[in-house]
Amino acid sequence: MKTRRNFIKLTALGSAAVFTSSCLTSEKENVSDSKLQKDIKKPIVVSTWNHGLEANEASWKILSKGGSALDAVEAGVKITESDPNNTSVGLGGLPDRDGKVTLDACIMDHENNCGAVACLQDIENPISVARKVMEDTQHVMLVGEGAKQFALEKGFKETNLLTEKSKQAWEKWKEESKYQPVINSENHDTIGLLALDENGNLSGACTTSGMAYKLHGRVGDSPIIGAGLFVDNEVGAACATGMGEAVIRIAGSAIVVELMRNGMSPTDACKEAVNRVVKKHKDLTNLQVGFLALNKFGESGGYSVYAGFNYAIHTATQNEMIDAKYNREW
Ligand code: ASP
Numbered sequence: 001m002k003t004r005r006n007f008i009k010l011t012a013l014g015s016a017a018v019f020t021s022s023c024l025t026s027e028k029e030n031v032s033d034s035k036l037q038k039d040i041k042k043p044i045v046v047s048t049w050n051h052g053l054e055a056n057e058a059s060w061k062i063l064s065k066g067g068s069a070l071d072a073v074e075a076g077v078k079i080t081e082s083d084p085n086n087t088s089v090g091l092g093g094l095p096d097r098d099g100k101v102t103l104d105a106c107i108m109d110h111e112n113n114c115g116a117v118a119c120l121q122d123i124e125n126p127i128s129v130a131r132k133v134m135e136d137t138q139h140v141m142l143v144g145e146g147a148k149q150f151a152l153e154k155g156f157k158e159t160n161l162l163t164e165k166s167k168q169a170w171e172k173w174k175e176e177s178k179y180q181p182v183i184n185s186e187n188h189d190t191i192g193l194l195a196l197d198e199n200g201n202l203s204g205a206c207t208t209s210g211m212a213y214k215l216h217g218r219v220g221d222s223p224i225i226g227a228g229l230f231v232d233n234e235v236g237a238a239c240a241t242g243m244g245e246a247v248i249r250i251a252g253s254a255i256v257v258e259l260m261r262n263g264m265s266p267t268d269a270c271k272e273a274v275n276r277v278v279k280k281h282k283d284l285t286n287l288q289v290g291f292l293a294l295n296k297f298g299e300s301g302g303y304s305v306y307a308g309f310n311y312a313i314h315t316a317t318q319n320e321m322i323d324a325k326y327n328r329e330w
Contacts, residue, residue, distance in 0.1 A: 093209020
């Protein structure tokens with residue numbers, strides 16, 4: 001909803017903000033910048049699912065000392081990537097149907113710099129490789145063998161990511177599956193993490209082992225800038241989790257940011273993106289998608305197709321889980 005409060009706040013983002021509506025321009029003149037500065041809740045970090053609590057802690061260590069959002073988002077999701085007990089991200093991630101753990105990740109900063117890796121094997125922290133792609137190359141995305149070669153050149157260590165626990169789960173899956181990837185809402189839980197630092201800069205990171213038992217070579221939304229993650233420092237940031245194909249089809253995270261640009265609150269923007277997912281898919285069986293957004297004022301919100309999506313918020317006074325609102329029950 002374009003409430004007057006959000007309308008005014010968004011128009012006061014500063015001269016860098018780009019708004020096309022003449023209405024928005026005229027409101028801007030009435031707003032005192034100093035009052036708005038006080039309204040901004042920063043630093044803040046938000047991230048998807050229960051694993052977000054621990055990831056937020058790592059981000060908070062950086063943010064609370066005045067560190068950058070970019071460093072904070074990388075440090076946060078690395079915790080999840082390196083947790084062997086987490087079967088949907090990084091080390092210990094459930095493999096594809098051929099038993100290969102393939103990782104997708106991307107990172108984006110306040111200046112629209114971004115980097116990504118997709119279908120990367122044998123490297124524990126794909127988010128750090130994505131950051132190197134962003135900072136040390138002229139490219140945005142590297143995939144597969146090329147991404148691995150680049151990582152090794154940059155000094156990343158080769159690691160077997162298939163833990164005994166995930167290997168056993170895959171072997172059990174093979175017995176029943178007939179080699180058919182089955183869409184299962186239980187087996188994919190990306191971490192998307194968004195931070196606003198003391199200087200008012202936003203960054204985001206998104207990393208996953210993707211849908212369990214997927215076809216080898218499948219890439220989801222998580223490493224795709226505009227789908228799994230998008231940051232526009234004038235407005236806000238958004239990330240996605242759930243069925244990546246559905247998120248890609250609607251350019252999910254970019255849409256959420258654009259909706260916030262047009263005055264929607266983070267929750268309403270996520271809700272509208274979910275509405276689009278619902279509208280564009282005839283069959284919603286098991287089609288869980290969740291969006292999480294954070295705007296320039298430190299306001300956050302999430303929304304999902306089905307009940308059950310949650311996210312963690314860390315501010316100076318809290319690190320807690322929030323149950324997102326949703327479109328329908330399972
Ligand atoms: N979005 C990820 C993918 O489709 C999975 C997830 O978020 O659980 O690969």
